[in-house]
Amino acid sequence: MAIWGLVIETTVGVGERKHAEAYVLTHVEGTREEALVELERRARRHRPEHPRSPKRRRLFREGDGLLLVIDGAWQSFSTRFTVAELLDDSAAPAPPSAEAAPPEVEPDPADTVPPQPSTPPVERYADGVPVQPTWWGRTDLP
Numbered sequence: 001m002a003i004w005g006l007v008i009e010t011t012v013g014v015g016e017r018k019h020a021e022a023y024v025l026t027h028v029e030g031t032r033e034e035a036l037v038e039l040e041r042r043a044r045r046h047r048p049e050h051p052r053s054p055k056r057r058r059l060f061r062e063g064d065g066l067l068l069v070i071d072g073a074w075q076s077f078s079t080r081f082t083v084a085e086l087l088d089d090s091a092a093p094a095p096p097s098a099e100a101a102p103p104e105v106e107p108d109p110a111d112t113v114p115p116q117p118s119t120p121p122v123e124r125y126a127d128g129v130p131v132q133p134t135w136w137g138r139t140d141l142p
Contacts, residue, residue, distance in 0.1 A: 003086040004028045004035035010048055010079040018075075027086060035083045036064075043068055043081045050077045 006025040013019055025042060028035040043059060043066045051072025060067040065082035123131045 001029055005084050005086050006039050007082045011077040039081050039083050048079055
């Protein structure tokens with residue numbers, strides 16, 4: 001099954017420092033259509049940092065993604081959402097192999113940890129705040 005990256009390219013900064021940065025939101029394992037559905041769901045919920053006072057918000061569908069354009073009081077800001085198939089990942093965990101898997105061993109009863117005594121219930125006010133903070137009465141604090 002293919003792994004799809006949901007990539008966001010968004011405008012950050014303002015004025016002369018305004019530029020675009022790209023981030024991988026998440027990975028979706030499945031079909032391209034499933035990844036596009038998840039991408040659209042995230043695009044509709046996305047609230048970028050800029051503009052601070054949005055005047056108009058438009059979401060466009062294009063090819064393998066979406067384009068969100070938000071008009072502010074002075075400038076427009078854009079965010080591009082793209083679905084892209086993951087072909088290589090230098091930080092991906094190694095796939096488990098059948099030979100490397102350790103055999104199933106039943107735990108030794110001597111190695112089990114005895115159950116800990118239960119802590120007494122904490123007295124709380126009506127709003128849920130403890131009457132006595134947990135750090136009161138501790139002897140390991142200066």
